[in-house]
Each structure stands twice: as structure tokens, then as C-alpha cells.
Amino acid sequence: MDVRAPKGTADMLPDTARAWEHLTRTAQELFARYGYEPVYTPLFEHTEVFARGIGEATDIVSKEMYTFADRAGRSLTLRPEGTASVVRAALEHTLVPQGSLAKLYYAGPMFRYERPQKGRMRQFWQIGLEALGAAEPGVDAEVIAALWRFFETVGIPADNMRLLLNSMGDDVCRPGYRATVAAYIGEHAEALCAECNRRLDTNPLRAFDCKNPACAQVMAGAPLLRDELCEPCATHYAEVKARLDALGIPYVEEPKLVRGLDYYTRTVFEVQADAGLGSQNAIGGGGRYDGLMEMFGGKPTPGLGFALGFERTLLAMEAAGATVPSPPRADVYVARVDESVAAVVFDVASALRDAGIAAELDHQARSLKAQFKQADRLGARAVVVVGPDEAAAGEATLRDMSTKEERRVALATVVDALRALLG
Ligand code: HAM
Numbered sequence: 001m002d003v004r005a006p007k008g009t010a011d012m013l014p015d016t017a018r019a020w021e022h023l024t025r026t027a028q029e030l031f032a033r034y035g036y037e038p039v040y041t042p043l044f045e046h047t048e049v050f051a052r053g054i055g056e057a058t059d060i061v062s063k064e065m066y067t068f069a070d071r072a073g074r075s076l077t078l079r080p081e082g083t084a085s086v087v088r089a090a091l092e093h094t095l096v097p098q099g100s101l102a103k104l105y106y107a108g109p110m111f112r113y114e115r116p117q118k119g120r121m122r123q124f125w126q127i128g129l130e131a132l133g134a135a136e137p138g139v140d141a142e143v144i145a146a147l148w149r150f151f152e153t154v155g156i157p158a159d160n161m162r163l164l165l166n167s168m169g170d171d172v173c174r175p176g177y178r179a180t181v182a183a184y185i186g187e188h189a190e191a192l193c194a195e196c197n198r199r200l201d202t203n204p205l206r207a208f209d210c211k212n213p214a215c216a217q218v219m220a221g222a223p224l225l226r227d228e229l230c231e232p233c234a235t236h237y238a239e240v241k242a243r244l245d246a247l248g249i250p251y252v253e254e255p256k257l258v259r260g261l262d263y264y265t266r267t268v269f270e271v272q273a274d275a276g277l278g279s280q281n282a283i284g285g286g287g288r289y290d291g292l293m294e295m296f297g298g299k300p301t302p303g304l305g306f307a308l309g310f311e312r313t314l315l316a317m318e319a320a321g322a323t324v325p326s327p328p329r330a331d332v333y334v335a336r337v338d339e340s341v342a343a344v345v346f347d348v349a350s351a352l353r354d355a356g357i358a359a360e361l362d363h364q365a366r367s368l369k370a371q372f373k374q375a376d377r378l379g380a381r382a383v384v385v386v387g388p389d390e391a392a393a394g395e396a397t398l399r400d401m402s403t404k405e406e407r408r409v410a411l412a413t414v415v416d417a418l419r420a421l422l423g
Contacts, residue, residue, distance in 0.1 A: 008122025053084030055262025155322025276319025328379030
């Protein structure tokens with residue numbers, strides 16, 4: 001048996017798992033301040049949720065989905081992202097009845113069959129947030145602020161990040177613009193790669209994102225949607241920028257930012273960080289998707305959100321020297337002099353744990369010296385030593401690891417004595 005995890009996946013060992021828990025806890029606290037509530041959707045959905053939601057012509061749907069037939073022959077897909085699932089759930093449970101607002105966040109693994117490299121995995125972890133029901137530009141600024149503040153809160157300095165901002169227009173102005181870009185691509189067909197030519201009919205705007213230098217050169221001269229936004233889209237975009245200015249959140253307008261999912265309308269954004277990351281430098285991104293709920297068969301419902309990638313955020317945090325709080329693994333170590341007192345030691349450790357104190361004990365018949373070493377390693381601030389004599393007297397020795405002071409206490413008062421010692 002090959003004991004290595006499948007290509008593009010990684011075990012989250014304790015240090016990384018602790019970082020994940022730190023980030024999800026930060027999200028919980030921060031996003032609650034913005035009025036967001038948690039939601040958990042299934043890890044797999046009917047394939048059409050993603051195929052229609054994200055768009056058949058996108059890279060995600062056309063080549064990156066983990067799609068399988070279940071035993072009844074239904075086509076299911078491991079979620080490549082969370083937005084389509086959240087919108088599907090909002091529709092199923094009527095989370096956004098007319099005139100109301102649903103503010104939701106989520107965290108968990110996503111799956112895309114991509115070529116693995118630094119910061120790009122096949123199973124990766126996202127924290128995401130969605131606001132459904134509000135069309136006003138204020139909510140765009142709120143969502144972007146929540147993302148920016150999240151990164152700042154976990155220790156990525158603003159100087160290490162770049163917030164790119166653009167507007168993708170809407171049903172009124174984008175179709176005409178799409179045709180203009182398609183025509184432009186048609187005129188430069190020979191200079192563009194096969195992929196950009198292939199997408200001419202289905203997804204011409206993706207050419208802005210092509211990594212091929214020749215394509216980038218051609219697209220540098222392409223007409224920009226920014227110059228062709230309809231009046232309502234232009235006003236919306238201007239108001240989002242004004243709100244961000246007022247919040248003091250720095251952004252860079254990037255008229256070529258198109259993002260890889262088809263559901264976007266109006267505001268799109270991406271946060272990039274260079275330090276610690278290679279070419280996969282987008283640590284988070286999102287945008288508006290005012291047509292998605294309707295596409296799923298619901299009433300027209302505006303929405304927007306973002307998702308941030310855990311692996312890339314952690315790389316950016318490490319590059320910035322940000323640390324993950326790591327509490328001592330045990331406040332108290334309960335040591336035994338020999339095996340005859342194993343049951344007493346077990347009872348003391350259990351009583352401490354029941355009282356809310358992190359306590360550890362030996363389960364491997366280690367020497368007393370080895371137990372003290374272990375106590376040090378775990379960061380214990382006190383050690384309770386129980387030997388046959390102490391046990392017979394109904395007592396234990398309590399050692400304060402910082403002052404090295406020792407005293408005898410009655411077993412019945414060990415919990416109180418340690419509460420006092422630990423403060
Ligand atoms: P996305 O840009 O595809 O957007 O992904 C969001 C973030 O997930 C990226 O910025 C990146 O940090 C991380 N990410 C994506 N793919 C990978 C991968 N293969 N390996 C590691 N990290 C990755 C979405 O998923 C949208 N659902 C965001 C959104 C929410 N838009 C509106 N609401």
C-alpha cells in the first residue's frame with residue numbers, strides 16, 4: 001500500500017491544523033462583528049449546481065471537477081467552491097425571502113483537479129462569506145472590508161497585500177462588450193494561443209487572464225469594459241470605490257481582472273500577496289453575482305461574497321512572520337513515582353480536567369525524570385507528584401515549575417491549590 005496521501009492533497013498535521021483552527025476562530029469572531037452567521041453545505045452537490053452556477057466554459061467546470069456517479073447513477077461533484085452551494089441552499093430553504101438579507105460564512109475543503117504546485121492543491125481549504133439580498137454598493141465595501149481586515153487580523157501587513165478591483169458590468173452592458181472583445185480577438189487570432197481562440201465564442205473575456213506572453217501583449221491593447229459600463233454599473237462602481245476610500249482600504253483598479261467563474265456581475269476583487277508565494281499569489285477573491293439565484297430558478301436576488309485560500313494565507317502569514325497562538329498543551333503534569341499509584345494519578349488528572357484545567361499524565365511507565373522532561377516539553381506550569389508514601393497519607397507534592405517551590409497538599413485540595421497557583 002502506498003502510504004502517501006494522494007497527489008495534490010496534504011495531511012493537516014497538528015501545527016497546520018492549529019493554524020486552520022486559529023483562522024476559522026478569527027473568521028468566526030470577525031465576521032460575527034459584521035453580522036454574518038455560519039452555514040455548512042454538503043461536500044458534494046448535484047453536478048449541475050456547479051456546471052450551471054460556475055459556467056460550463058470555465059476551467060473549473062470543463063477540466064477541474066471531481067465528478068462521479070453515485071450508486072444510483074446520479075452525477076455528483078465534489079464542491080470546487082462554496083458560492084454555488086450556498087446559493088442553492090439559500091434557494092432550497094428560502095433564506096432570502098423578499099426584501100430580506102442573508103449573511104453567511106463557511107469554512108472547509110474544496111476540490112479542484114489542478115496541476116499541484118506551491119499554493120495550488122487538489123484539495124484545498126477555504127474560508128468564504130456571502131451576502132444575499134442586498135444590491136447597494138455599501139455591502140460590496142462591507143464584504144471587501146471583512147476580507148481585508150481578516151488578513152490584517154491574522155498578521156499580514158497591508159504593505160504585503162494588493163487589493164485589485166474591477167467591475168464586470170451587468171446584463172445591460174456586458175453582452176455588447178463581450179462582442180467587442182470577441183471581435184478584437186478575431187482580428188488578432190493569429191497572434192493568440194489556441195486556447196484563447198477556442199474560447200472566442202464561449203468565454204472571450206478569459207483571454208485577459210491568459211498567461212501566454214503573446215496573448216498578454218495583444219490583450220494589453222484590448223478595449224476595456226471600464227470604458228463601456230452602463231450608467232448604473234458605473235455609478236455602482238464609483239460608490240464602491242468611495243466607500244473603500246472612506247474606510248482607508250487601499251485598492252488598485254485592474255480593468256483586466258476577470259476572475260475564473262462566470263457568475264460575476266459588477267464588482268470583482270482579488271487580494272494578492274507576493275511575499276511567500278510564487279505565481280499562485282491570490283490569497284482571496286470574490287465579487288458580485290446578481291444573476292445566480294435567478295439562474296437556479298429563484299427570484300432575482302442580488303448577492304456577493306469572497307473566499308480566501310487557507311494554504312496561501314498561511315504562506316503569506318509565514319513570510320510576514322505572523323505567528324499562530326499555541327497554548328501550552330498541559331497546564332499541569334501529574335507524575336507518578338511508580339506504578340502502584342497509577343490509579344491515584346489517573347484520578348487526580350481526571351479531576352483537574354473536569355475542573356477545566358489542562359492536565360497530562362504518563363501512560364507509558366516512564367521514569368520520574370522522563371516525566372519531568374515531558375512536563376517541560378508540554379509547557380506545564382506545575383507538576384503534581386504522587387508516590388506511595390504521599391498516596392498512603394492522602395497527599396501529593398505540588399511543584400511550581402517557575403519558582404521550583406514544592407509543598408505537600410491533601411489530595412482532596414489539589415484542584416483548589418492548582419487553581420490558585422495557575423491564577
Ligand atoms: P476563487 O478565486 O476560485 O473564488 O478561490 C478563492 C481563493 O481560494 C483563491 O484566492 C485562492 O486563495 C484559493 N484557491 C483557489 N484554488 C486553489 C487551489 N487549487 N489550491 C489552493 N488554494 C486555492 C471562489 O472560489 C469563489 N467562490 C469566491 C467567491 C465567493 N465569489 C463570490 N463569493
